[in-house]
Amino acid sequence: MSDTPGTDTISIAADIVGVDRVSPDGPGANTGLFRQRKVFGTVRPRTADEVRRLVAAYAARSVSLHAYSTGRNWGLGSREPADDDVVVLDLGSLDEIREIDVDAGWAVVEPGVTQGQLAARLDGTARMLNVTVSSAHSSVIGNALDRGVGLRHQRVEDLMGLEVVLPDGEVVRVGWWPDAHRQTPVYPHGLGPSLVQLFVQGNFGIVTGAVVRLLPRPEALRVVRLNFQSAELGEATAQLRRWQAQGLVSGVLKFYNPAAARGYGSTPGEWLAHVCVDGTPAAVAALSGIIVDEAVRSGVFTDVSNTDAADPASPHHEVTALVERSYLGDPDVTDTVFEAKMGMPADQLDERIGFLFFLPLLPFTPEAVVKADELLERVREETGIACGATGNVLGPDVVDLVVTLKFDRSDADVAHRALDLVYESFTEAGFLPYRLDVDHREWFDRCGGQPSERAFTRRLKDSIDPAGTIAPGRYF
Numbered sequence: 001m002s003d004t005p006g007t008d009t010i011s012i013a014a015d016i017v018g019v020d021r022v023s024p025d026g027p028g029a030n031t032g033l034f035r036q037r038k039v040f041g042t043v044r045p046r047t048a049d050e051v052r053r054l055v056a057a058y059a060a061r062s063v064s065l066h067a068y069s070t071g072r073n074w075g076l077g078s079r080e081p082a083d084d085d086v087v088v089l090d091l092g093s094l095d096e097i098r099e100i101d102v103d104a105g106w107a108v109v110e111p112g113v114t115q116g117q118l119a120a121r122l123d124g125t126a127r128m129l130n131v132t133v134s135s136a137h138s139s140v141i142g143n144a145l146d147r148g149v150g151l152r153h154q155r156v157e158d159l160m161g162l163e164v165v166l167p168d169g170e171v172v173r174v175g176w177w178p179d180a181h182r183q184t185p186v187y188p189h190g191l192g193p194s195l196v197q198l199f200v201q202g203n204f205g206i207v208t209g210a211v212v213r214l215l216p217r218p219e220a221l222r223v224v225r226l227n228f229q230s231a232e233l234g235e236a237t238a239q240l241r242r243w244q245a246q247g248l249v250s251g252v253l254k255f256y257n258p259a260a261a262r263g264y265g266s267t268p269g270e271w272l273a274h275v276c277v278d279g280t281p282a283a284v285a286a287l288s289g290i291i292v293d294e295a296v297r298s299g300v301f302t303d304v305s306n307t308d309a310a311d312p313a314s315p316h317h318e319v320t321a322l323v324e325r326s327y328l329g330d331p332d333v334t335d336t337v338f339e340a341k342m343g344m345p346a347d348q349l350d351e352r353i354g355f356l357f358f359l360p361l362l363p364f365t366p367e368a369v370v371k372a373d374e375l376l377e378r379v380r381e382e383t384g385i386a387c388g389a390t391g392n393v394l395g396p397d398v399v400d401l402v403v404t405l406k407f408d409r410s411d412a413d414v415a416h417r418a419l420d421l422v423y424e425s426f427t428e429a430g431f432l433p434y435r436l437d438v439d440h441r442e443w444f445d446r447c448g449g450q451p452s453e454r455a456f457t458r459r460l461k462d463s464i465d466p467a468g469t470i471a472p473g474r475y476f
Contacts, residue, residue: 009063009087010041016053017045027071027079027088031355033412034077034439038084039066046093048110048163048171048208055206056169058087059469065089066471067206069111069142072135075357075404076146077438078350082473094208099178102127105214106160106178106186111141111207116333118212127214128329130158135338135346136331141210145200146435149392149400151276151327152215152251156200160188163209164199167465174199176211186213201435202457203471204464215329218250218278222288223324225316226273226295227266227303230258233373234366235300240273241364243294245396248287250278251327253393257373260388260404263341265319270302276327354407354415358422360431362391362399368431372401375425385418400434436475444476 014022024041040063045051051067058065066081067089073079081088095112102125109118116136119129130150132143144155161175174195175188188196199207228236236255243249254274256264261272277287288306295304308320322337332338335346344352362368369391376387388404403422407415416439423433423440432447433440448454457476 009061010043012057012061012063013041013043013054013087016057017043017050021045027068027081027090029350030078030080031074031349031353032077032357032437033354033409033416034080034437037081037086039081040085040087042088042090044090044093048094048165051089051091051094051206051208052165052169052171054089055165055167055469059167059169059467062467062469063087064467064469064472065206066474067091067111069139070114070137072138072346073142073146074134074349075355075437076435080438082438082441082471086472089206091206091208097121098209100214101178102214104183104186105216107212107214108178108209109140109212110209111139113140114138115140115143115331119329119331120333122214122329126217128217129212129331130155130215131326131329131331133326133337135335136333137335137346140212141207144210144212145207147201149252149394149402154394154400156197158213158215159196159200159210160186160213161211162196162199162207164205164207166205167467167469171208172205178211186211198460201475203474203476204461205470217329220281220284221250221276221278221324221328222284222306223309223320223327224275224277224288224291224295224304224306225308225320226275226301227270228273228301229270230373232300233271234370235298236271236273237364237366237369239295239298239300240275240393241366241396243275243291244364244393248277248291249275249393251276255391255393257376257387257389259386260341260390263337264323265316265340267303274323276324278327352409354409354412356405356407356415356419357435357437358403358405358419358426358433359435360401360403360426360433362401362431364393364395364397364399369399371429372426372431375422375429376403378425379418379421382421383414383418385415387418387422401431438474441473441475448476 021044026039064086066086068079070092071079091111094110096110098108100107114137115131130152132150148155161177163173256272258269266272292306295301308314308316309324380386390402392400
């Protein structure tokens with residue numbers, strides 16, 4: 001906590017939310033072991049109107065704010081601000097699903113609404129949520145605003161409208177919102193500039209609500225599981241890309257290096273791929289059969305199966321069944337797969353484990369995927385940190401590569417050196433990050449688009465938030 005005027009600063013919030021909702025403490029430990037910033041304290045508002053009043057009060061006193069949804073931004077900072085001397089807003093108590101329309105395919109949710117909470121409301125309906133493979137207790141809005149990747153596509157594609165408190169306390173709604181007097185198609189862009197994306201990785205305001213698109217639930221779904229050796233990485237990538245480019249794949253095709261594949265019970269030392277196919281029962285049977293036949297004929301894969309989830313005798317039955325349910329919008333409230341990957345429950349990560357993320361984009365080519373694997377092997381040779389890598393295929397040309405660095409907390413310095421090496425080597429190869437952790441903010445100027453674009457972004461920030469009230473230093 002900072003020195004004075006900390007006590008006076010935090011007392012401003014007590015007058016708005018009540019003494020019991022204010023603490024002089026910071027946001028607590030973070031699993032990445034990033035430097036803990038000095039803060040004036042933590043405030044836990046319960047309503048969007050309280051957030052509005054807090055922003056207006058602190059803006060009038062030139063005090064900056066850092067807001068988080070549920071704080072599960074693991075590996076990138078968790079709840080940690082980017083700068084010192086801020087008031088932290090914990091929005092986890094804004095956990096209302098305000099409205100939902102299953103027929104039209106939308107829900108209005110607040111920042112504290114988790115993917116497990118929203119998925120439960122959709123259980124048994126014809127609609128589903130685009131869930132991630134993270135904990136069921138992570139925020140829908142928080143992850144989408146930082147460009148998290150779900151099992152169907154990037155979650156920013158699900159943001160139809162946002163309710164935002166601007167730095168002066170004004171509340172605006174952008175994008176598509178339900179109209180009580182007329183029903184319009186759910187579409188975020190409308191007339192004029194499309195402003196929803198302005199607030200994605202943009203510290204121009206605090207989001208207190210969002211319209212989230214709900215997806216049609218497929219009639220049938222199957223996941224084809226494939227294993228292959230490291231020596232076949234290039235050939236396997238070429239085969240996976242062909243299926244993606246020719247429209248055989250539904251949702252996000254995923255592949256895992258041996259370190260990441262362990263969490264799914266894969267054969268030690270082998271790579272793993274999950275290829276999802278959905279649609280009508282006849283289409284699923286035909287397409288999954290085609291993929292299995294081609295995979296076997298290719299000779300690239302050591303094991304090929306499209307029956308694991310349906311076959312209780314399969315050694316991969318339980319985990320594959322959970323994977324298929326995730327593709328169907330069930331984030332698994334028991335966190336079974338998540339705990340298998342992490343080795344402990346979600347609420348213990350920040351206190352017990354060392355964990356870092358690096359998130360670059362790669363061309364979906366054999367050459368790029370092999371190169372990325374070679375770069376991670378160099379990091380292991382130089383630091384001893386064996387990085388996990390999960391490829392989320394976003395189309396025939398782009399892979400979102402999730403690089404994970406798990407480490408003993410006593411080895412934090414070595415792990416952070418490994419993270420720096422990953423940043424340097426991947427960007428030099430042209431594999432630029434699309435999300436940043438709280439200690440690598442300067443990479444916005446190294447990777448954040450053209451110089452003129454970055455300058456224009458900062459002009460917008462200075463115009464909208466001249467006092468730097470909202471999340472100073474977060475991305476720009």
